[in-house]
Amino acid sequence: MHIKARTRTSPDTAGPARHSAAGTPKRAAHSGCAGCLARPLAVCASIPATETQALEAVAGEVLLPAGATLAHEGDARREVYTVTRGMLRRVRLLPDGRRLVAGFLMVGDFIGFSGAPHYRHTLEAVTDCVLCVFPMQSMRSLCQRYPDLESGLLAQACSELDATRGSLMLLARLGPSERLAGFLVELAERQRRRGAPAGQVDLPMTRADIADHLGLTIETVSRSFTKLRQSGAVAFTDPHRIDLVDVPALRASAGL
Amino acid sequence: MHIKARTRTSPDTAGPARHSAAGTPKRAAHSGCAGCLARPLAVCASIPATETQALEAVAGEVLLPAGATLAHEGDARREVYTVTRGMLRRVRLLPDGRRLVAGFLMVGDFIGFSGAPHYRHTLEAVTDCVLCVFPMQSMRSLCQRYPDLESGLLAQACSELDATRGSLMLLARLGPSERLAGFLVELAERQRRRGAPAGQVDLPMTRADIADHLGLTIETVSRSFTKLRQSGAVAFTDPHRIDLVDVPALRASAGL
DNA sequence: CGTCCGTTTGATCTGTGTCAATCGCTGTGG
DNA sequence: CCACAGCGATTGACACAGATCAAACGGACG
Known part of the structure; x- marks a missing residue:
């Protein structure tokens, strides 16, 4: 197996202050x-x-x-x-x-x-x-x-x-760029239902979050983003704000 | 990407007799x-x-x-x-x-x-x-x-x-043998709840089914079985009837 | 006995993880 | 105001796990 821990949050040294750095509820x-x-x-x-x-x-x-x-x-x-x-x-x-x-x-x-x-x-x-x-x-x-x-x-x-079963297909049978495409399309769809403009995605999470969601590494996620951009399927300057230029292509590559 | 179609059921030539070979309901x-x-x-x-x-x-x-x-x-x-x-x-x-x-x-x-x-x-x-x-x-x-x-x-x-989310972890972050271990213990557990003896699993499905379930190839599934057997975690003669020899080890390797 | 199909095992290839360096932005201190 | 540290993102070089290609095995069935 590959995929060992790296940038990971250290294996939880179950100490008292578990609410690590950030604020508390x-x-x-x-x-x-x-x-x-x-x-x-x-x-x-x-x-x-x-x-x-x-x-x-x-x-x-x-x-x-x-x-x-x-x-x-x-x-x-x-x-x-x-x-x-x-x-x-x-x-x-x-x-x-x-x-x-x-x-x-x-x-x-x-x-x-x-x-x-x-x-x-x-x-x-x-x-x-x-x-x-x-x-x-x-x-x-x-x-x-x-x-x-x-x-x-x-x-x-x-x-x-339904959504979770959709992720199964991404993880089990799609390559990195396809997974990312599927992820972006699904997220855009959810945001659109919440009133956001179509054809855009907000990605408040980090590349590490995306990687750990798609079963990839940060680097591969990054490379997949550049690949999608080079193919003209998406566009962005800010890494947290993606324009879905060619939604049909994205959907197709994710098997939708 | 790797993982292209091989032994696959051919891409559904949407003809009339869709209920391929086998019997009908x-x-x-x-x-x-x-x-x-x-x-x-x-x-x-x-x-x-x-x-x-x-x-x-x-x-x-x-x-x-x-x-x-x-x-x-x-x-x-x-x-x-x-x-x-x-x-x-x-x-x-x-x-x-x-x-x-x-x-x-x-x-x-x-x-x-x-x-x-x-x-x-x-x-x-x-x-x-x-x-x-x-x-x-x-x-x-x-x-x-x-x-x-x-x-x-x-x-x-x-x-x-819950079960489907469990599969996400298998697919996203576990290696072949770990996926197989997780699959086997989960299946054993489901069969035990249905009255089957603990420590055994019935696998009526083919290796191809398991592979397509775990996001692997037939060959890798087979190799993972032999690996688990060599490590003493499981035992079997019939490929469709597995004895779970060391359940704790299996659970641990699947992150349970 | 021979074919078929599923499974197993072996040899090779390649995509993606790993290691490493750089870039760019943000916030901090001199 | 600028210098610098820190963090996230990107890009490059290399290695290895697992996919691919190939062959052999064994049981079921005609």
């Missing part, structure tokens, strides 16, 4: 569903606007500065979340330091689709984030009271399954 | 939930035993000989299924013939967790199979009538998400 009172940007995108939409006080009654808010950790792999799961602002990454670390970014979470995404009693991934803020928190128990009773909420959760779980 | 009347081996494992368990007639009323049965296709990628999704006997594979093909086996479905597994209106994978029988069929519409009304059914579906969707 801050709790706050819930600021109300009325003006929430995520509501139309999130499962909360399954609860009628006239009944949002049922949500607000049990919800809290979490402010998460970029780089901070929301939850650690292995921690007991007691709460579920909806992302209200910003982007997070779902990270898993192997003992030898190899890192996987299992996915990126964006506004409206629900965190809590798991049967496991403990987190299976560490959740880290890529940018400054705001999240809605619900105790799992409250979420369960809300589901009983509003069956539509449970349907909504099921629907969102299904679409997350 | 046969429909039958539902044979009753009472003696169903899958019931305790499947979501059907969410409906009380006294009410199974509600299921039987809308369910049908499908008999699927090994090699036959249940549904094709791209077909409209009109039904959902529960596997009652046998094993299926979930396959996706790229235009150039590269193949992905996104997963294997076993007794009790539910087929129908997707938000898409069309199948995103072809479903093929690895062994002779029997499935319970439900029109999607009937499933929806059953969910309304039995909220526990929807909870059960959500729970199963979550555990499928």
